[in-house]
Amino acid sequence: MTVAITRTKAEQGLSQTFEAVAPRLPGGPAVAAARRSAIGAFAALGLPHRRLEAWKYTDLRSALKVALPAAVADERSLATPAQLETALEGLAGLDAYRLVFVDGVYAPELSQAAALGGLTFTPLAARLLNGEAELGNELLAGSQREAVIALNTAFMSDGAVIDVAAGRALTKPVLLVFLRTAGEAHLITTRNHINIGAGARATLIEAHLRLPAAAAGQSNALSELRLGEGAQLSHIKVTLGGEGESHVSTGLARLGAGASYRAFQLTAATGLVRNGVGLTFDGEGGAADVSGCFLGRGSEHIDSTLVIDHAVAGCESRELFKGVLTDKARGVFQGKVIVRPDAQKTDGKQMAQVLMLSEDAEFDSKPELEINADDVVCGHGSTSAEIDKDLLFYFRARGIAAEEARALLIESFIGEAIDKVEEAVRPALMAMARDRLAALTS
Amino acid sequence: MKLSDEDRLILDGVRLEVPKGQVHAIMGPNGSGKSTLAYVLSGRDGYQVTEGSIHWNGEDLLAMEPDARAAKGVFLAFQYPMEIPGVATMTFLRTAVNAVRKQRGEKEFTTPEFLKRARAEAARLGMAEDMLKRPLNVGFSGGEKKRMEILQMAMLEPTLCVMDETDSGLDIDAVRVVSEGVNRLRSKDRAMLIITHYQRLLNYIIPDRVHVMAGGKIQKSGNKELALELEKSGYAEFRSRAA
Numbered sequence: 001m002t003v004a005i006t007r008t009k010a011e012q013g014l015s016q017t018f019e020a021v022a023p024r025l026p027g028g029p030a031v032a033a034a035r036r037s038a039i040g041a042f043a044a045l046g047l048p049h050r051r052l053e054a055w056k057y058t059d060l061r062s063a064l065k066v067a068l069p070a071a072v073a074d075e076r077s078l079a080t081p082a083q084l085e086t087a088l089e090g091l092a093g094l095d096a097y098r099l100v101f102v103d104g105v106y107a108p109e110l111s112q113a114a115a116l117g118g119l120t121f122t123p124l125a126a127r128l129l130n131g132e133a134e135l136g137n138e139l140l141a142g143s144q145r146e147a148v149i150a151l152n153t154a155f156m157s158d159g160a161v162i163d164v165a166a167g168r169a170l171t172k173p174v175l176l177v178f179l180r181t182a183g184e185a186h187l188i189t190t191r192n193h194i195n196i197g198a199g200a201r202a203t204l205i206e207a208h209l210r211l212p213a214a215a216a217g218q219s220n221a222l223s224e225l226r227l228g229e230g231a232q233l234s235h236i237k238v239t240l241g242g243e244g245e246s247h248v249s250t251g252l253a254r255l256g257a258g259a260s261y262r263a264f265q266l267t268a269a270t271g272l273v274r275n276g277v278g279l280t281f282d283g284e285g286g287a288a289d290v291s292g293c294f295l296g297r298g299s300e301h302i303d304s305t306l307v308i309d310h311a312v313a314g315c316e317s318r319e320l321f322k323g324v325l326t327d328k329a330r331g332v333f334q335g336k337v338i339v340r341p342d343a344q345k346t347d348g349k350q351m352a353q354v355l356m357l358s359e360d361a362e363f364d365s366k367p368e369l370e371i372n373a374d375d376v377v378c379g380h381g382s383t384s385a386e387i388d389k390d391l392l393f394y395f396r397a398r399g400i401a402a403e404e405a406r407a408l409l410i411e412s413f414i415g416e417a418i419d420k421v422e423e424a425v426r427p428a429l430m431a432m433a434r435d436r437l438a439a440l441t442s
Numbered sequence: 443m444k445l446s447d448e449d450r451l452i453l454d455g456v457r458l459e460v461p462k463g464q465v466h467a468i469m470g471p472n473g474s475g476k477s478t479l480a481y482v483l484s485g486r487d488g489y490q491v492t493e494g495s496i497h498w499n500g501e502d503l504l505a506m507e508p509d510a511r512a513a514k515g516v517f518l519a520f521q522y523p524m525e526i527p528g529v530a531t532m533t534f535l536r537t538a539v540n541a542v543r544k545q546r547g548e549k550e551f552t553t554p555e556f557l558k559r560a561r562a563e564a565a566r567l568g569m570a571e572d573m574l575k576r577p578l579n580v581g582f583s584g585g586e587k588k589r590m591e592i593l594q595m596a597m598l599e600p601t602l603c604v605m606d607e608t609d610s611g612l613d614i615d616a617v618r619v620v621s622e623g624v625n626r627l628r629s630k631d632r633a634m635l636i637i638t639h640y641q642r643l644l645n646y647i648i649p650d651r652v653h654v655m656a657g658g659k660i661q662k663s664g665n666k667e668l669a670l671e672l673e674k675s676g677y678a679e680f681r682s683r684a685a
């Protein structure tokens with residue numbers, strides 16, 4: 001007997017879209033074959049739905065109603081430098097190596113690829129066209145297992161391939177801007193491969209933004225990050241996709257011995273966001289901090305799902321997520337820490353805290369520990385609460401009006417998370433968050 | 443004045459007058475209603491004033507929100523100052539000072555003006571300048587928190603200072619520093635109400651009047667010698683009277 005699963009309109013549409021766009025996607029025959037294999041896997045998997053534990057609270061099958069046409073290079077629209085500056089907000093003033101992708105395609109005229117110091121950059125599309133194998137076995141395997149990775153492999157149009165040579169310390173952050181500009185709604189699919197050599201140090205900021213006049217669409221972003229022995233990477237992801245935007249991202253990080261990975265996600269003003277992070281410690285003595293701040297209003301939905309795999313001994317992981325939710329917004333936190341049998345002396349902590357500004361907001365929190373070793377220190381916690389009345393009174397007793405006191409308290413609440421971001425970038429993030437908070441509390 | 447929270451009567455007919463230029467102390471056993479009096483003066487919610495009124499400078503405080511009272515000169519030094527992670531002390535201070543100045547119709551301080559004042563005041567209280575950059579009260583010792591309260595009091599220039607157990611949790615050196623800070627602020631235009639459990643603080647801040655509170659009432663008033671008597675005899679007499 002054969003049982004065919006009924007596919008939704010969007011699922012069928014994605015497969016059809018692929019057929020239509022496949023000849024125009026970058027890559028040689030090997031890449032084309034990988035894309036075809038991935039869309040085949042997707043057809044079998046379908047969009048992730050609530051019966052899959054990792055997607056329990058973010059049912060893409062019901063959330064994504066339509067398949068949008070895929071953005072491709074030969075239809076790339078243009079953004080002016082002034083539009084870019086405005087979209088960057090506080091990040092505009094940051095002294096950084098800027099690499100800009102417009103509607104999923106590298107935009108050299110807005111980028112500073114010539115001035116990069118200490119790193120090499122190639123647009124992913126160029127690498128795929130040159131026939132270089134940019135698809136590691138791991139990602140190919142992932143494309144068979146995970147629908148969102150399969151879709152990323154099938155549709156990826158461009159992205160950044162960055163290598164920082166061993167021992168190099170970048171003097172400026174790398175700012176990757178993914179800007180949506182088109183008037184028509186598109187599916188934008190990007191992929192980055194970031195390789196930080198042994199002992200090298202870098203800061204990477206990834207900003208997903210939309211011009212005010214652009215149509216809301218869907219985006220699927222994937223970053224593969226490899227940190228060599230003793231490498232240090234600070235990875236900041238800003239997602240301000242705009243109303244109605246659906247943004248699904250996957251971050252896959254592997255850390256060599258003694259490597260340090262500090263990730264921070266600022267997410268606000270986006271219809272639906274799924275920030276998935278999968279992190280594996282490959283060598284002993286690694287340290288990871290994956291934290292974030294999310295702000296939701298209206299019917300926005302923000303999901304932060306992490307799987308941190310302590311595969312080896314003596315590594316440390318930290319997670320701190322702070323959210324503010326109002327109206328009917330929904331926040332999701334799933335933080336899974338796996339401690340393998342050999343991973344003694346693991347130190348893992350996770351915490352998710354949400355301020356609820358309305359009764360209709362919802363926060364689903366699922367911290368998880370899967371411990372298979374006995375000599376470990378692991379902990380998790382989760383809170384959701386209203387603004388502390390005692391704190392509010394303290395401010396008001398100092399002459400600060402209720403509204404301003406509330407704003408300062410909310411700011412202080414998320415500030416605790418944003419404080420994790422390095423000092424040079426912190427003010428820009430705080431300003432962006434403050435702006436969105438004003439919309440939440442007005 | 444009478445006051446209750448939910449259905450419990452906490453203050454049962456308090457009559458108190460504190461003229462400008464004077465320092466009054468309120469002493470009493472635990473649960474006598476001292477802290478409640480401090481809260482109701484500064485406008486914390488959760489209490490219902492069932493009878494009476496509170497006037498300061500001829501204005502009805504009960505009709506005002508806490509922030510409006512602060513602008514009218516009421517300042518409460520908290521027994522347990524709040525820790526506010528994520529808000530730099532300086533940011534908090536400047537926001538508060540400019541908020542009350544604005545409400546008082548005074549010009550807001552520019553950042554350099556403000557910084558100069560805050561630094562000078564911090565130096566007088568023996569506080570490291572670095573503390574002003576740290577999140578408010580976070581990781582501060584008990585003594586540092588109380589100094590921070592006095593710093594805020596100095597910066598906000600209140601006319602009615604209510605100090606709730608300002609000496610609690612302080613060692614003798616910290617009591618002296620905090621008391622000196624308070625004494626510097628004594629002036630003919632300012633009234634102070636010092637709420638304390640022990641007489642110790644009053645060795646440093648000499649009160650003009652001392653009131654004994656128990657069972658939600660002022661049981662006895664006298665001059666500074668009353669505090670010394672209480673130190674010897676305890677509150678037993680007033681406890682039984684209140685019961």
